Amino acid sequence: MSADLFSRPQVAPSILSADFTRLGEQVASVMDAGARVIHVDVMDGHFVPPITIGPLVLEAIAGQIHDAGGFADVHLMIERPERHVEDFAKAGADSITVHYEATPHVHYALSKVHDSGCRASLAINISTPPDVVAELVDELDMVLCMTINPGWGGQKIVESSFDKLERLSRILPDRVPIEVDGGIDPETAPRCADSGARVFVAGSYVFGSDDPPGAYHQIASSLGL
Numbered sequence: 559m560s561a562d563l564f565s566r567p568q569v570a571p572s573i574l575s576a577d578f579t580r581l582g583e584q585v586a587s588v589m590d591a592g593a594r595v596i597h598v599d600v601m602d603g604h605f606v607p608p609i610t611i612g613p614l615v616l617e618a619i620a621g622q623i624h625d626a627g628g629f630a631d632v633h634l635m636i637e638r639p640e641r642h643v644e645d646f647a648k649a650g651a652d653s654i655t656v657h658y659e660a661t662p663h664v665h666y667a668l669s670k671v672h673d674s675g676c677r678a679s680l681a682i683n684i685s686t687p688p689d690v691v692a693e694l695v696d697e698l699d700m701v702l703c704m705t706i707n708p709g710w711g712g713q714k715i716v717e718s719s720f721d722k723l724e725r726l727s728r729i730l731p732d733r734v735p736i737e738v739d740g741g742i743d744p745e746t747a748p749r750c751a752d753s754g755a756r757v758f759v760a761g762s763y764v765f766g767s768d769d770p771p772g773a774y775h776q777i778a779s780s781l782g783l
Contacts, residue, residue: 563594563629564700564735567751569777570595570631571770572739572761573619574610575712584770585619589626591771592778596623597739597759600646602636605660606709613642613649620650629653633681633739633759635708636660640667647674655679655702655737658690668697679737683708684716688726698734700757701726705750706740712762715741720753727754744780751781 571593576584585596598616603609616632623630632651636642639656640663646654654676656667664680671678679700680691684707691701703723706713719738726736737757738750747758760777767773 564756566756567781567783568595568757569593569747569774569781569783570597570737570757570759571764571774572597572599572759573765574599575761575765577765578615581615581619582622584765585622586626587771588764588774589623589628591774592783593774594627595629595631595757597761598630598632598651599761600632600634600636601709605637605657606635608709613645616646616651617649624650631655631679631737631757631759633702634660635681640670643667643670643674643676647671647676651676653677653679653700655681655700657681657683657708658686659683665694665697668694672697681708681739684719688722688729691726692729695730695734698730700735700737701730702737702739702759703755704740705738705742705746708740712766713741715746720749723750723753723755742777744776747777748780 571588601610633655654671668678677699681702705719735756738755739759742760743763764773
């Protein structure tokens with residue numbers, strides 16, 4: 559899908575909080591509500607304590623996402639992500655995010671993402687200063703600023719994130735959107751937008767709700783979408 563998708567704000571429901579016994583149905587429900595970016599959180603039990611999903615689950619929903627005109631946004635919270643990029647690309651990823659803290663070869667990992675035909679995104683944790691992205695700008699299609707500690711859904715946003723987003727937005731060119739992940743709801747999403755964010759990952763608020771499409775609409779409406 560075209561990079562034009564990210565020229566405007568996007569709410570990206572995260573399947574981390576979805577009911578996996580009804581995963582296809584839940585993805586369809588938020589896409590019918592207007593979502594075009596589906597966020598796929600991959601955890602390995604090493605970089606973060608939980609273990610979640612692998613390429614097979616992505617492959618199971620990627621066709622559905624693409625048929626609906628959507629974009630599979632894969633977030634690798636795993637050690638040495640460069641070793642697994644090709645598998646996720648083959649499974650249907652459109653964008654692959656690697657963590658700055660997860661590999662000593664960040665530039666190489668981002669290059670692997672591009673070589674696989676995907677958009678390359680770099681995630682930085684709460685304690686990682688925004689300046690680290692400066693040397694990598696030419697390799698970046700997006701930057702994911704964690705607004706919680708990665709690994710668990712349902713956390714409250716870390717207040718210092720808003721200042722960090724403002725600093726990131728001064729470093730990055732407009733063509734590189736900033737994505738936020740953690741504690742996103744109708745109150746925090748507009749604050750993140752005011753600080754420079756353009757893509758808003760929402761897991762527990764959307765899929766932890768009794769009405770995921772309605773929860774998606776609440777966040778989208780708070781952003782004027």
